[in-house]
Amino acid sequence: MTDRNHHGMQLALGGMLAALVFVATSFFKLPVSVTQGYIHLGDGFILLGAALLGNTAIVAAALGSALADLLGGYTLYILPTFLIKGAVAAVAVWFFAANRPLWLRVLGMVIAEAVMVLGYFLVEWLVLGYGLAAAAGALVPNMVQGLSGVIIGVVLLPLVQRVKGVLKL
Secondary structure, three states: OHHHHHOOOOOOOHHHHHHHHHHHHHHOEEEEEEOEEEEEEHHHHHHHHOOOOOOHHHHHHHHHHHHHHHOOOOHHHHHOOOOHHHHHHHHHHHHHHOOOOOOHHHHHHHHHHHHHHHHHHHHHHOOOOOHHHHHHHOOHHHHHHHHHHHHHHHHHHOOOOOHHHHHHH
16 A cells, blocks of 8 residues: 555544544433533544554544534533543553553553543633532543443454454554
């Protein structure tokens, strides 16, 4: 595959990942009344995208997640989500690089999701001004979301690795 074809394939797959993250975030969700937010499946696809696409997944994760906030009416969260989900993907990409052992990749997924939990906690407490108690109230739902992302990532990682081999990414 030429460089031009490879970049075109990365761009196309990045667009598809952004769309998949958007759909998994927007349409497969469980409302959380305490935070007026929701738990969703988007993080699992962010982690899988990081395993499949490397650095391309960072922008795709950020865009797909931010778009879900924009169209879902969570306008205060658009920029924080863009930054936090991009960071989640970046951490995961680093742990997926260089064919690290499985246990290290799983640890990377856990750390990536910890970045998400901590990121939203800090944003809600310090940036949006919800207060410490309200921000702390969102910790458990965000941990559940993070755990679901890790579970999706671990279960589907072997499939993603096979696809990556077939596509020669």
